[in-house]
Amino acid sequence: xxxxxxSTAKHEQMAGAALDVAAVRSDFPILHQHVQGKPLVYLDNxxxxxxxxxxxxxxxxxxxxxxxxxxxxxxxxxxRATEAYEGAREKLRAFLNAASTREIVxxxxxxxxxxxxxxxxxxxxxxxxxxxxxxxxxxxxxxxPWQLVRDQTGCSLKVAPIDDRGELVVEEFERLLxxxxxxxxxxxxxxALGTVNDxxxxxxxxxxxxxxxxxxxAQAVPHMAVDVRxxxxxxxxxxxxxxxxxxxxxxxxxxxxxxxxxxxxxxGGDMIRMVTFERTVYNELPYKFEAGTPNIAGGIGLGAxxxxxxxxxxxxxxxxxxxxxAYASERLAAVEGLRIIGTATHKAGVIxxxxxxxxxxxxxxxxxxxxxxxxxxxxxxxxxxxxxGVPATARASFGLYNxxxxxxxxARALERAREVFA
Amino acid sequence: MDLKSLYQxxxxxxxxxxxxxxxxxxxxxxxxxxNPLCGDRITLYVKLSGDVIEDVSFEGxxxxxxxxxxxxxxxxxxxxxxxxxxxxxxxxxDLLTREDSGVDPDSLGKLAALEGVRDYPSRVKCATLxxxxxxxxxxxxxxxxxxx
Numbered sequence: 001x002x003x004x005x006x007s008t009a010k011h012e013q014m015a016g017a018a019l020d021v022a023a024v025r026s027d028f029p030i031l032h033q034h035v036q037g038k039p040l041v042y043l044d045n046x047x048x049x050x051x052x053x054x055x056x057x058x059x060x061x062x063x064x065x066x067x068x069x070x071x072x073x074x075x076x077x078x079x080r081a082t083e084a085y086e087g088a089r090e091k092l093r094a095f096l097n098a099a100s101t102r103e104i105v106x107x108x109x110x111x112x113x114x115x116x117x118x119x120x121x122x123x124x125x126x127x128x129x130x131x132x133x134x135x136x137x138x139x140x141x142x143x144x145p146w147q148l149v150r151d152q153t154g155c156s157l158k159v160a161p162i163d164d165r166g167e168l169v170v171e172e173f174e175r176l177l178x179x180x181x182x183x184x185x186x187x188x189x190x191x192a193l194g195t196v197n198d199x200x201x202x203x204x205x206x207x208x209x210x211x212x213x214x215x216x217x218a219q220a221v222p223h224m225a226v227d228v229r230x231x232x233x234x235x236x237x238x239x240x241x242x243x244x245x246x247x248x249x250x251x252x253x254x255x256x257x258x259x260x261x262x263x264x265x266x267x268g269g270d271m272i273r274m275v276t277f278e279r280t281v282y283n284e285l286p287y288k289f290e291a292g293t294p295n296i297a298g299g300i301g302l303g304a305x306x307x308x309x310x311x312x313x314x315x316x317x318x319x320x321x322x323x324x325x326a327y328a329s330e331r332l333a334a335v336e337g338l339r340i341i342g343t344a345t346h347k348a349g350v351i352x353x354x355x356x357x358x359x360x361x362x363x364x365x366x367x368x369x370x371x372x373x374x375x376x377x378x379x380x381x382x383x384x385x386x387x388x389g390v391p392a393t394a395r396a397s398f399g400l401y402n403x404x405x406x407x408x409x410x411a412r413a414l415e416r417a418r419e420v421f422a
Numbered sequence: 423m424d425l426k427s428l429y430q431x432x433x434x435x436x437x438x439x440x441x442x443x444x445x446x447x448x449x450x451x452x453x454x455x456x457n458p459l460c461g462d463r464i465t466l467y468v469k470l471s472g473d474v475i476e477d478v479s480f481e482g483x484x485x486x487x488x489x490x491x492x493x494x495x496x497x498x499x500x501x502x503x504x505x506x507x508x509x510x511x512x513x514x515x516d517l518l519t520r521e522d523s524g525v526d527p528d529s530l531g532k533l534a535a536l537e538g539v540r541d542y543p544s545r546v547k548c549a550t551l552x553x554x555x556x557x558x559x560x561x562x563x564x565x566x567x568x569x570x
Contacts (some may be wrong), residue, residue: 118469129460193546358486359484359486360460360483360485361460361462361485361487361545362429362485362486362487365425365428365542365544365545366425366429369425374458375459375461377460378461391461391462391463391483392460392461395430405485420429420434421429421434421437421438421486
């Protein structure tokens with residue numbers, strides 16, 4: 001138990017104080033390198049975040065010391081692996097403040113979580129004339145699963161609009177919550193604009209009409225404390241790799257009563273209690289939804305990521321990132337010809353922008369030459385691009401280890417882009 | 423890598439003032455090309471007189487590399503025979519995608535300015551989109567071309 005506890009101890013020493021960004025940066029081995037001869041400035045955290053040594057070590061230790069399958073082995077290694085994997089589930093439960101680990105389904109990521117709810121919960125409950133309501137700012141993974149259900153059932157998909165600042169038009173959302181609305185899917189934080197939705201209020205509006213709500217939290221969990229019971233949502237989806245955990249692992253929170261009622265999403269091992277050729281008795285929650293040998297190493301790594309976030313403190317992370325967002329918004333807006341896309345009052349983690357006469361792809365290449373990694377393109381949110389009339393944007397997205405100096409480096413690199421095209 | 427090898431003066435110039443950036447009324451072929459990865463779009467117009475490219479032009483939006491590449495392509499193609507254009511397509515494709523293509527950049531005139539793109543794998547499709555679109559147009563296709 002070396003790395004996790006060491007790192008925990010280090011951060012606890014500064015409890016109450018602001019986040020010590022130098023200490024945090026020393027936890028992330030990948031940050032200490034040069035790219036194109038320049039110190040790496042990693043500002044593509046909304047695509048995927050870097051991993052602290054505690055996560056890398058947890059994954060390596062599983063493979064090096066106790067790799068084995070979980071849940072059915074009676075030998076020592078299997079028991080250790082089961083304990084670590086189920087321990088990660090408990091950590092996720094506490095992280096989200098869910099009532100029980102029966103409500104935490106471990107999956108490949110937020111995308112699989114949304115698909116599970118679409119197919120297992122919504123699909124059997126809708127038909128022609130029924131409606132599913134989403135918003136205009138959704139990531140494709142909170143659009144396409146609902147289009148599949150629409151095409152399978154003949155129900156329709158309604159889209160609540162956003163305004164010029166990239167905020168949801170709540171009156172329109174409320175108006176679209178009609179007598180035939182059967183389900184609502186909303187993003188907690190927009191990956192393309194950074195907008196933070198007032199999820200608690202939107203859930204209240206939906207629940208007043210007895211409509212269940214799924215929240216896509218992939219972009220929220222790295223940036224703020226999330227309490228699913230306080231939000232009141234019925235389902236909450238997250239991806240491990242965006243919260244400093246491994247790729248290929250994530251989770252779905254679902255209210256137990258709803259999960260209990262849902263048929264399995266996939267069939268296979270681990271999700272059954274008993275199988276004959278006549279019938280199968282499904283396993284209890286949450287295993288009913290976890291067919292096949294899971295991503296054990298990923299789950300254990302995600303547990304380590306939750307520990308890491310807890311040791312730094314989500315409140316401290318949120319405060320650090322909010323200060324950084326405020327600084328970056330001002331610094332970037334000062335770059336000649338730069339326009340920020342998405343100017344909501346409440347934003348987290350993401351600043352999307354375009355520059356006069358310079359295509360985002362050219363910007364991406366030019367700032368890379370300065371060691372700066374940003375994302376350019378449509379960010380898997382093509383309807384958002386259409387809404388703002390741009391083919392693509394450049395996007396700087398922040399994590400707990402980013403600094404004001406890195407924002408300055410980005411701003412200087414963007415100014416250099418103007419020189420290249422002058 | 424030196425950015426100047428990618429964004430040479432001629433590329434910056436053709437991006438700022440693209441040549442043949444217009445529609446051709448009564449074009450023999452009109453075809454759309456699309457790079458879904460970055461959203462680059464091009465509409466290519468070709469007017470043939472027998473097997474000679476009498477006029478060629480484009481419209482659309484994209485990054486500097488894709489705009490300059492299309493501009494340079496149209497400038498080079500005017501008055502060429504279809505067979506020559508197809509040879510150029512092959513040469514450009516090889517030059518941009520293969521280290522050991524054996525294509526002599528000097529034989530390509532201004533088009534050689536795009537050679538630096540080869541060092542930026544994520545940008546190669548920006549430069550080749552217009553050429554793939556041309557290839558389809560000359561084949562007589564009328565389906566939109568995508569780079570994916």
